[in-house]
Amino acid sequence: MKLFRNAYLWLAGSFTTDMKAILVHNGVIESIMHEPVSSVPSYAQVIDLEGAYLYPGFIDTHTHSFEGGLYSLGVDLSNVSCIDEVLARLHEQYKNSDDIIFAWQFDEQSIREQRFPSMNELDSVVPDKPLVLRRIDGHSCVLNSYARKQLSGLDPVSEILRAQDNDIAVHHFHKMLKPDAILNAYNRAAEIAVKGGFTGIHTMVGDAMQSIGHYSLLSQHISSFKVTYTLYPQSFNLKAALDAGARRIGGCILADGSIGSHTAALFQPYYGTDNSGSLYHDDSFWRKFIGDAHKHNLQVGVHCIGDKAIKQINVVYQQLADSTGKDLRHQLIHCELTDDALVSDISKSGAVPVMQPNFDFLWGGDNGFYSKQLGVARSSNMNRLASLTRSGVKVCGSSDWYITPLDAVQSIRAAMQHHNVNERLSHAQAVDIYTRNAAWLSHEENSRGTISEGYNADFCILSSPIDNFVLKPSVKMVVKQGSTVYETD
Numbered sequence: 001m002k003l004f005r006n007a008y009l010w011l012a013g014s015f016t017t018d019m020k021a022i023l024v025h026n027g028v029i030e031s032i033m034h035e036p037v038s039s040v041p042s043y044a045q046v047i048d049l050e051g052a053y054l055y056p057g058f059i060d061t062h063t064h065s066f067e068g069g070l071y072s073l074g075v076d077l078s079n080v081s082c083i084d085e086v087l088a089r090l091h092e093q094y095k096n097s098d099d100i101i102f103a104w105q106f107d108e109q110s111i112r113e114q115r116f117p118s119m120n121e122l123d124s125v126v127p128d129k130p131l132v133l134r135r136i137d138g139h140s141c142v143l144n145s146y147a148r149k150q151l152s153g154l155d156p157v158s159e160i161l162r163a164q165d166n167d168i169a170v171h172h173f174h175k176m177l178k179p180d181a182i183l184n185a186y187n188r189a190a191e192i193a194v195k196g197g198f199t200g201i202h203t204m205v206g207d208a209m210q211s212i213g214h215y216s217l218l219s220q221h222i223s224s225f226k227v228t229y230t231l232y233p234q235s236f237n238l239k240a241a242l243d244a245g246a247r248r249i250g251g252c253i254l255a256d257g258s259i260g261s262h263t264a265a266l267f268q269p270y271y272g273t274d275n276s277g278s279l280y281h282d283d284s285f286w287r288k289f290i291g292d293a294h295k296h297n298l299q300v301g302v303h304c305i306g307d308k309a310i311k312q313i314n315v316v317y318q319q320l321a322d323s324t325g326k327d328l329r330h331q332l333i334h335c336e337l338t339d340d341a342l343v344s345d346i347s348k349s350g351a352v353p354v355m356q357p358n359f360d361f362l363w364g365g366d367n368g369f370y371s372k373q374l375g376v377a378r379s380s381n382m383n384r385l386a387s388l389t390r391s392g393v394k395v396c397g398s399s400d401w402y403i404t405p406l407d408a409v410q411s412i413r414a415a416m417q418h419h420n421v422n423e424r425l426s427h428a429q430a431v432d433i434y435t436r437n438a439a440w441l442s443h444e445e446n447s448r449g450t451i452s453e454g455y456n457a458d459f460c461i462l463s464s465p466i467d468n469f470v471l472k473p474s475v476k477m478v479v480k481q482g483s484t485v486y487e488t489d
C-alpha cells in the first residue's frame with residue numbers, strides 16, 4: 001500500500017485548490033483523501049510530493065516505438081558537420097557493437113560536402129558488420145557493402161536507396177535483429193516514454209504490408225516494460241492479426257502519402273502545381289479490408305492525411321456504423337486536412353481522429369511549411385483539434401514518434417498554442433486528448449485515464465501546471481500502476 005501525498009490533483013478537468021493524497025493498493029487508486037491525512041495505515045509507504053501537480057499518466061495513441069527505440073540506441077547524426085565526423089561516429093559504434101549498425105537523422109544538406117558518404121567511405125570504418133545510414137526523413141538510406149550484399153534486386157546504379165529500395169533495405173535489417181535487440185529497442189522506447197511523462201503508448205508493429213513483425217515476441221513480454229504498450233499489428237494481414245489474438249489492426253497503413261512529398265491525396269492541387277497527390281487504394285479495397293476487420297470485431301486504424309483520403313476512409317467507417325452499430329472506435333490516423341463539411345462527416349461516422357499537435361507546432365503558421373505546400377487559406381484547415389472537439393468528436397493525441405518528440409508537456413502545449421487561434425484547445429481539452437480520450441480509444445475508459453477510485457494508479461507528476469507558460473513544467477515522477485517508473489533526482 002502506498003500513499004502519494006501533498007499534491008494538487010487533476011480531477012474532473014482542473015486542479016484541486018488544496019493539496020490532497022491518494023491511497024494506492026495493488027496498483028489501483030483505493031481512495032482520494034484530504035490533507036492532512038489523519039489515518040495512514042502504518043504499513044503504507046508514504047511518498048511526499050511536496051506540492052507538485054499530479055495529472056493522470058499521459059497516453060500517446062500513436063508511435064513507432066520500435067524504430068524510435070532502435071535508432072536512439074544507434075548513431076545520431078543530427079548535428080554532424082562533415083563526412084569525417086560521420087565516419088568517426090560510425091567507427092565508434094562499430095567498435096562497441098556486435099550487431100547491425102543503424103545511423104539516423106543524417107541530412108546531407110547540413111554538412112559541408114552536401115552529399116551522402118560513399119559506400120567506400122562507409123566500408124573503411126565498418127568493414128564487416130551491416131550498416132544502415134538513414135536520411136533524416138526516413139525516405140532514403142545508404143548501406144555499406146557488407147549490408148548491400150545481403151539484398152538482391154536493388155537499383156544497381158545508385159548507392160543511395162530511395163522509395164521501394166529504401167523500404168526493402170530498412171525492413172530487411174529490422175527483421176534480421178535478434179529478439180534481445182528487438183526487446184532492447186522497446187525497453188529504450190519505454191524509458192524515453194516515461195521520461196516524457198507517459199504511462200502508456202500505442203505502438204505500431206509490422207511493415208505496413210503483410211508482416212506483423214515481432215508482434216508475438218512483444219505480446220509475450222508485454223508486462224515487462226516500464227510503460228503500458230498498446231499494440232497494433234501494422235499490416236493488411238487480417239489472418240495474422242487474428243491468429244496473434246490482436247484486438248485491432250492497422251496504424252500507418254497508407255490511404256495516401258505525405259504533404260512534403262506531395263503524395264497526400266487532396267481535392268484541390270498543391271499550391272502552385274496541378275498535382276493533387278493520389279489515393280493509394282480504390283474504394284472497394286478499403287470496403288473489403290475494413291469491412292472484414294470490422295466483421296471480426298477488430299478496431300481499424302488507417303493513415304490518412306489529405307482531405308480526399310480522410311473522406312475515402314471515413315465513408316467506409318460511416319457505412320459500417322450505419323449497417324452494424326458496433327462500437328469499435330475506428331481511427332483516422334493524422335486526419336490533417338479537413339474542411340467544415342468533412343469535420344461534420346467525421347462527427348457522424350463515429351471515427352476517431354488520432355492527431356499530432358506537434359505537426360502544427362512544427363509546420364503551422366502563415367509562413368510555415370503547410371502554407372507553402374497548400375497556400376495560406378487552406379492551411380487554416382490543418383489539424384483542426386478544436387473544430388473536431390466542438391463537433392463532439394473524441395480527438396486523441398499522439399506524437400507519431402519518432403517523427404516528433406515523445407514529450408507530453410510539449411505536445412499538450414502545442415495543442416493549446418495552435419497557430420490557428422480557432423483550433424486551440426483549452427488546458428482541460430488538451431489534457432483529455434492524452435488521457436481520458438486516449439483511454440477510451442482502447443476501450444479502457446473504466447480503468448485508465450482519470451484520477452478516480454478504482455482506476456489504475458497511473459500518474460504524471462509535474463513541477464507546475466502545463467498552462468503555466470512562464471515556468472516550463474518538468475516531469476518529477478511517473479507512476480505506473482502504483483510503481484514509480486521514472487523519477488528525477
Ligand SMILES: [Zn+2]
Pocket residue numbers: 062063064251252400
Ligand atoms: Zn505513424
Ligand SMILES: [Zn+2]
Pocket residue numbers: 251252303333334
Ligand atoms: Zn502515418
